[in-house]
Amino acid sequence: xxxxxxxxxxxxxxxxxxxxxxxxxxxxxxxxxxxxxxxxxxxxxxxxxxxxxxxxxxxxxxxxxxxxxxxxxxxxxxxxxxxxxxxxxxxxxxxxxxxxxxxxxxxxxxxxxxxxxxxxxxxxxxxxxxxxxxxxxxxxxxxxxxxxxxxxxxxxxxxxxxxxxxxxxxxxxxxxxxxxxxxxxxxxxxxxxxxxxxxxxxxxxxxxxxxxxxxxxxxxxxxxxxxxxxxxxxxxxxxxxxxxxxxxxxxxxxxxxxxxxxxxxxxxxxxxxxxxxxxxxxxxxxxxxxxxxxxxxxxxxxxxxxxxxxxxxxxxxxxxxxxxxxxxxxxxxxxxxxxxxxxxxxxxxxxxxxxxxxxxxxxxxxxxxxxxxxxxxxxxxxxxxxxxxxxxxxxxxxxxxxxxxxxxxxxxxxxxxxxxxxxxxxx
Numbered sequence: 208x209x210x211x212x213x214x215x216x217x218x219x220x221x222x223x224x225x226x227x228x229x230x231x232x233x234x235x236x237x238x239x240x241x242x243x244x245x246x247x248x249x250x251x252x253x254x255x256x257x258x259x260x261x262x263x264x265x266x267x268x269x270x271x272x273x274x275x276x277x278x279x280x281x282x283x284x285x286x287x288x289x290x291x292x293x294x295x296x297x298x299x300x301x302x303x304x305x306x307x308x309x310x311x312x313x314x315x316x317x318x319x320x321x322x323x324x325x326x327x328x329x330x331x332x333x334x335x336x337x338x339x340x341x342x343x344x345x346x347x348x349x350x351x352x353x354x355x356x357x358x359x360x361x362x363x364x365x366x367x368x369x370x371x372x373x374x375x376x377x378x379x380x381x382x383x384x385x386x387x388x389x390x391x392x393x394x395x396x397x398x399x400x401x402x403x404x405x406x407x408x409x410x411x412x413x414x415x416x417x418x419x420x421x422x423x424x425x426x427x428x429x430x431x432x433x434x435x436x437x438x439x440x441x442x443x444x445x446x447x448x449x450x451x452x453x454x455x456x457x458x459x460x461x462x463x464x465x466x467x468x469x470x471x472x473x474x475x476x477x478x479x480x481x482x483x484x485x486x487x488x489x490x491x492x493x494x495x496x497x498x499x500x501x502x503x504x505x506x507x508x509x510x511x512x513x514x515x516x517x518x519x520x521x522x523x524x525x526x527x528x529x530x531x532x533x534x535x536x537x538x539x540x541x542x543x544x545x546x547x548x549x550x551x552x553x554x555x556x557x558x559x560x561x562x563x564x565x566x567x568x569x570x571x572x573x574x575x576x577x578x579x580x581x582x583x584x585x586x587x588x589x590x591x592x593x594x595x596x597x598x599x600x601x602x603x604x605x606x607x608x609x610x611x612x613x614x615x616x617x618x619x620x621x622x623x624x625x626x627x628x629x630x631x632x633x634x
Contacts, residue, residue: 235317237633244627249303260295276313288437333439354426371426372396378547395505404497440467475606494589503580512575515540528566554600
């Protein structure tokens, strides 16, 4: 017979907008045991785990709690979040075990009576206002998405205006890792996703180099905005717009961009960037081979050849990374009295994987300014047909401190093949 448990726990209550611990005795009925298989090194990183909740139980979200088993009967409640789609998916973060030899971590899913329901605290929040959506954790900003149109500085050609980009991207300690509208490239916008050489209806369109006045990418609307205890997320629709010679405009591609930012650990956090492209008309679109295009990252102006570095999965550095293919790429350096950076990871299902890189040369602008991007069409065309969706997925690990190749490889491993969760039903 399955027994119920009476647990004295500190339950997170909300008072005056802030979490307040409150001692409370909770009756919990076991629902399922969830064993997470850690058969690869985590190297101190935290990774998301998920499981199909509807395959376990049809109990309502409001009565479910997730607890982590430490040793024996010692457990404690952890943050979990339920995502609603075709099926409910339960999400939580798995911290690297204190003992590296540990290969399995057990979690227990419990049911509590509705009368003992507790408030959920959304520590990872997405807030939109004044043309900017900011994702923060406990009040500390992590990432900002700009959906208003931003114009260049006074006196600069207004063709450089743009919406729909990420800036700033903050490190866990608050250093800014992105830059927009640099005088050498006013069309650079933090982290953004245009294509440079696009064949459409017999003409070549350039959505990247705004000064050419051939095209641009615009924010259209939000599909959804989500906050939660494990992640915050926004889904936004971008329109890739061609400027015609007669002065008219035409939407060539619709893009659904999803950005999910996970609950941070002390020195790092993850965000997933998913891009879904779809032809906006009955005409096909060909992303022609070109040396750059796709998700670009214009890095902080504080970085140069003397205080920053690049390392890829294939062992290439700043001097050899450009044009090389990679599963992941680290860019890091000294910034604002600290050391920080990010690892960009490409998903194995992406077009032309492992993807070619565009990395600026070490003498860029005479200083060695930093720019990097995965460019799947750097060496091959990509033809998009009407009536089909085309998806690119990336994960970013944003960190403070020096990031090693071992950490980078662990992050790629758990992104390319998420941890296996073995479920034992207990009710």
